[in-house]
Amino acid sequence: xxxxxxxxxxxxxxxxxxxxxxxxxxxxxxxxxxxxxxxxxxxxxxxxxxxxxxxxxxxxxxxxxxxxxxxxxxxxxxxxxxxxxxxxxxxxxxxxxxxxxxxxxxxxxxxxxxxxxxxxxxxxxxxxxxxxxxxxxxxxxxxxxxxxxxxxxxxxxxxxxxxxxxxxxxxxxxxxxxxxxxxxxxxxxxxxxxxxxxxxxxxxxxxxxxxxxxxxxxxxxxxxxxxxxxxxxxxxxxxxxxxxxxxxxxxxxxxxxxxxxxxxxxxxxxxxxxxxxxxxxxxxxxxxxxxxxxxxxxxxxxxxxxxxxxxxxxxxxxxxxxxxxxxxxxxxxxxxxxxxxxxxxxxxxxxxxxxxxxxxxxxxxxxxxxxxxxxxxxxxxxxxxxxxxxxxxxxxxxxxxxxxx
Numbered sequence: 001x002x003x004x005x006x007x008x009x010x011x012x013x014x015x016x017x018x019x020x021x022x023x024x025x026x027x028x029x030x031x032x033x034x035x036x037x038x039x040x041x042x043x044x045x046x047x048x049x050x051x052x053x054x055x056x057x058x059x060x061x062x063x064x065x066x067x068x069x070x071x072x073x074x075x076x077x078x079x080x081x082x083x084x085x086x087x088x089x090x091x092x093x094x095x096x097x098x099x100x101x102x103x104x105x106x107x108x109x110x111x112x113x114x115x116x117x118x119x120x121x122x123x124x125x126x127x128x129x130x131x132x133x134x135x136x137x138x139x140x141x142x143x144x145x146x147x148x149x150x151x152x153x154x155x156x157x158x159x160x161x162x163x164x165x166x167x168x169x170x171x172x173x174x175x176x177x178x179x180x181x182x183x184x185x186x187x188x189x190x191x192x193x194x195x196x197x198x199x200x201x202x203x204x205x206x207x208x209x210x211x212x213x214x215x216x217x218x219x220x221x222x223x224x225x226x227x228x229x230x231x232x233x234x235x236x237x238x239x240x241x242x243x244x245x246x247x248x249x250x251x252x253x254x255x256x257x258x259x260x261x262x263x264x265x266x267x268x269x270x271x272x273x274x275x276x277x278x279x280x281x282x283x284x285x286x287x288x289x290x291x292x293x294x295x296x297x298x299x300x301x302x303x304x305x306x307x308x309x310x311x312x313x314x315x316x317x318x319x320x321x322x323x324x325x326x327x328x329x330x331x332x333x334x335x336x337x338x339x340x341x342x343x344x345x346x347x348x349x350x351x352x353x354x355x356x357x358x359x360x361x362x363x364x365x366x367x368x369x370x371x372x373x374x375x376x377x378x379x380x381x382x383x384x385x386x387x388x389x390x391x392x393x394x395x396x397x398x399x400x401x402x403x404x405x
Contacts, residue, residue, distance in 0.1 A: 024073030031068045035061055082170040083118040084135060085110070086162040089144075090178035090206075092126035092153040093295050099206045103177045106204065108141040110175070121165045127152035127184070129161045151297045153178070156185030159194055172199045179206045214239040214263065214290040215298035221284055221305045225276035232271040233303070235286050239263045245290035249274065251282055263290070279309040310347040312365060316356055317372040334372045337401065341370075353378035356387075363390045368397030 023029065038061055044053035087110070089103045111120050122133040122141075127149035133142065155178060166172045174194060191201055218236040225231060233249060242265050249257035249272060257272050276282075284303045293299065317334035334350065341348045349366075353374055357363040363386055376384070390396040 022075050024075065026072055028068060028071040028073075031071070032065075034068075035064060038064060083115070083173060084166050084170040085114070085118070085120045085173045085175060086135075086165055087120065087122045088129075088155070088158045088162060088174065088176045088178070089122060089124050089132075090126070090153065090155070090176075091124050091148065091150060092181070092183075093150045093297065094153060094179055094181040095206065099179070102206070104141075104144060106177065111141050112139055114139060119167070119170070121162070123158050123162055123165075124148050125154065125158035125161075126150040127154055129154070129158040131161065131165070135165045135167060151295075152183045153181055154185040155182050155187035156190040159187065159190040163194055163197065163199070166199070172197075173202065174199050175202045175204060177204045177206070211294040212239075212241050212243060212290075212292045213294045214243060214245060214288060215295070216286060216288055216301040217267065219284065219286045219301045219303040221303035223305060225305050225307045226311075227276055227279060227307060227309070229276045231274060231276065233257075233274050233284060233286070234269055234271050235301075236267060236269045237263060237288060238267050239265060239290070241265055243290055243292065245288050247272070248287040248289065250285040250287065251277065256284070276305070276307045279307050281306050310345050311367040313341060313346050313348045313368050313370055314357075314363070314366040315341075315348050315350045315370045315372060316353060316374050317350065318374060318378065319352055333401075337370070337372060353383070356383050358382050358386060360386055360389055360394070363387070364394055364396070366396070368399060370399045370401065372401045 039057065042053075042057045042060065044050045044057065087107050089100075089107065091100055091103075095103075107122060114120060116139075117137070119135050119137045120133070121131065121135040122144070124130050124132050124144070124146045125148055130146040130148045132144055132146040155176070159174070159176075162174055195201055215238055216235060217238050218234075220234040220236075222231050235247065237245075237247075242263065244260060244262050246258065246260050247270060248255065254277075256274050261270060274284075282305050284305065286301050286303070288299045290299075315334060315338060318330060320330050320332040322330040338348055338350060356379065358380075363369070369387065369390070379387070387398070391398050
């Protein structure tokens, strides 16, 4: 059960108008040591012009002082009596309904106790952050109606959104109501930036005993596979207590894997042996069914792979029956190799040099090119440049089978 342990009401304390000094580059204040040196070096000796020289020295010291203060970044900060408060309410799945109700009561009491010139805004956050109430001076809490995504907790986004709501000239305060169970974003960095910008941050913690929770944090599958290829699907699981769970992998309506596993406390990764199916894009849906769990929404995660068809080979060969120099007739030089490749499961396309692709995207569709006794003079310069780029830049395969020509 959530228990609220708030500090003193952060919105009930009113501010008094005051002024203060601050320096953006205080290291330059070391140059103030030059002032006595300047006074000593320029101190006039007794004489008729002593009074005029003293006035000149005073002017030089004042100018030097102004330069030093300018380098140090002197700022006069005037704080008004108005107070602007942004309430960040955590409504993610890790917060029970009782805790959310307690947050609402706390914010309502705080807003009702604010001064007439004070203003307040409300942001609800989970996986994203939404402004439920803009920065207004009304001393009553209306209906809370925003519904952020609740399956994650991103406090950093809520802090950044709250920074954009502050008006100019008012003292700025941010009240964070959360259990601190951050799952995404960098809340520390966002809070440090807000504090450096002059925002006073007050945290109202909700302390509760965590229930047993198991979730899938990542699924890693190869991007490309071949039909029948064996591979390992890496599934990362996080559990806050030792337990056991059934791990299941689905591809469409087919169950590819289903086995019980013992889970230890913390993060662990399981490598599941699978075999690629038919060509096409495949979605591997990983499910975990623990013995006990709190939030079922994080017990499923998908990964995608492309199962490629058989390797494509472009075979280039001269037409048989041509008359070669010397009067010989060109024999059929490619049929035996074509049949052997097809029998091995390759997808082979046979073309003559005249139909060899002229552009790289067309040639890139093939995994390899096989030249069967093709003389260089049978290709155009553009075809040869395309073949060179295919091998050199794309890493395509090239096999050249020689012959009498």
